[in-house]
Structures are given as C-alpha cells and as structure tokens.
Amino acid sequence: MIEDQVLTRVRIAAIADLHYTPDSEASVVPAIHEAAREADILLICGDLTHNGLVEEAAALAECVRSVRVPILAVLGNHDFHSGQEEAIKAALRGSPLRVLDGDIAVVHGIGFAGVKGFATGFGRRVLEPWGEAVVKEFVRLAVDEALKLESALARLRTEHRVALLHYAPIVGTVEGEPPEIHPFLGSSRLEDPLNRHNVAAVFHGHAHHGQPEGTTATGIPVYNVSLPLLRRTRPEGPPCRMIELSGPTPAT
Numbered sequence: 001m002i003e004d005q006v007l008t009r010v011r012i013a014a015i016a017d018l019h020y021t022p023d024s025e026a027s028v029v030p031a032i033h034e035a036a037r038e039a040d041i042l043l044i045c046g047d048l049t050h051n052g053l054v055e056e057a058a059a060l061a062e063c064v065r066s067v068r069v070p071i072l073a074v075l076g077n078h079d080f081h082s083g084q085e086e087a088i089k090a091a092l093r094g095s096p097l098r099v100l101d102g103d104i105a106v107v108h109g110i111g112f113a114g115v116k117g118f119a120t121g122f123g124r125r126v127l128e129p130w131g132e133a134v135v136k137e138f139v140r141l142a143v144d145e146a147l148k149l150e151s152a153l154a155r156l157r158t159e160h161r162v163a164l165l166h167y168a169p170i171v172g173t174v175e176g177e178p179p180e181i182h183p184f185l186g187s188s189r190l191e192d193p194l195n196r197h198n199v200a201a202v203f204h205g206h207a208h209h210g211q212p213e214g215t216t217a218t219g220i221p222v223y224n225v226s227l228p229l230l231r232r233t234r235p236e237g238p239p240c241r242m243i244e245l246s247g248p249t250p251a252t
C-alpha cells in the first residue's frame with residue numbers, strides 16, 4: 001500500500017489487545033475512534049478479537065468502517081485461538097483496517113513492517129531448539145517470525161521505519177508480569193532485526209500487565225500499547241500511545 005500524501009509531521013497512534021466481542025463493543029469501539037481522532041495513522045498491535053472468531057472480526061470491521069485514517073494491524077494469539085485466522089483476515093478486508101503478516105506499508109512517507117511475532121523468551125535464557133521435536137517446532141515458529149520481520153524491514157526504503165508486533169521484542173516492556181510467564185510474552189529473536197534496521201519506533205501488545213515503554217539494546221524506543229495497560233497507566237489521556245515522526249525529507 002503506497003499512500004501519496006506526504007506530511008511534514010506524521011502522528012502515529014497505537015493501541016493493542018482490543019479483545020473485541022459484541023459484549024465489549026461499548027468500551028472498545030470508542031477507544032479506537034478516540035485513538036484515531038488526532039492521528040494520521042492508527043496501529044493496532046494484535047488480539048483484535050477475544051475468541052478468534054470470524055464473527056468477532058466481521059463486527060469489528062463494521063465498527064471501524066467510519067474511521068477516516070488508515071489502520072494497520074497485526075494479529076495476536078487470541079486471533080488464532082479458533083483456527084480462523086485466515087477467515088479473520090478476509091473479514092477485515094474492505095474495511096480501513098489492513099492486517100500485516102510479514103508485509104510492509106508506506107503511509108505518509110513512513111514505512112511500516114508488521115508481524116505477530118512469537119514467544120521463546122529473552123536474553124541468555126531464550127529457548128533453544130534442542131531436545132524434543134515439539135520444542136524445536138516451537139522455536140522454529142519464533143525464528144520464522146523474526147525472519148519475516150527482517151525481510152519486511154529490509155524491503156522498506158523509507159527514511160523512517162516503524163515496526164508493529166503483538167509479542168514483545170524486549171523483556172523491559174513485559175516486566176510487571178509474573179516472571180514465570182515472561183518466555184511466553186515475547187522473544188529477543190525479534191529484537192535483532194529492529195536494531196539492524198535502526199527502526200524509529202516499535203509497538204507491541206500482549207503483555208497486559210507490563211511496562212508502557214522500554215528500549216532495545218541500541219536505544220530504539222519500544223512501546224507496549226496494550227489497552228488494559230494504557231487504561232491503567234494513562235487514565236486521563238486518550239487510550240493510545242501517540243508519537244510524531246517527521247515526514248520524509250524533500251528531495252533537493
């Protein structure tokens with residue numbers, strides 16, 4: 001997706017963990033519209049639905065139809081729960097919400113790369129592909145997601161690159177969650193591509209009780225934009241994280 005309109009400043013709003021169901025519509029839908037209101041683009045970092053049902057995605061598509069800015073999203077683990085992830089993507093097609101799965105988009109001159117990511121933990125204690133076949137398969141999924149991210153970022157030729165994930169790329173933004181579940185909340189394997197491609201900012205969700213922000217080893221800002229976390233840590237503000245990036249430098 002290439003959007004031609006180039007802005008001097010681009011306001012990027014991000015949110016995650018909508019866990020949409022018809023019952024939660026009254027609280028979730030106003031949050032989406034509020035997040036989009038002051039932004040030039042809205043990012044939704046996974047767990048769009050609660051039960052991973054196509055009906056939930058179809059209803060969500062209707063709810064975002066009147067949003068006037070582009071919406072880029074990734075799926076989360078909840079969106080896979082019922083084995084309907086492809087149908088969920090199809091249900092969202094035709095709405096302003098575009099799901100990225102190793103895909104890129106350029107909006108207002110800013111490049112975006114989106115993948116769900118996966119688990120395996122952080123740092124020296126990251127799970128290695130050793131032993132039982134099921135462990136190797138688990139790690140392979142995480143490696144595949146990191147490769148998708150690497151490949152997507154490598155295809156972006158824009159001055160600024162932004163990544164959206166569901167799982168966390170650093171431990172810093174999951175701290176606050178029970179340490180026993182840290183390995184299931186993200187993977188350091190996602191951090192390396194971000195550092196290599198010097199992205200401007202990273203957004204993720206999934207860790208509802210984590211920290212709102214952290215940095216990668218090279219100082220890239222990482223924002224946990226899980227909606228329950230935003231509501232808890234920023235009760236007065238709009239239920240999103242907003243950053244501004246300068247638009248592309250005009251060619252001379």
Ligand SMILES: [Fe+2]
Binds near residue numbers: 017076078205206208
């Ligand atoms: Fe979630």
Ligand SMILES: [Fe+2]
Binds near residue numbers: 077
């Ligand atoms: Fe999640």
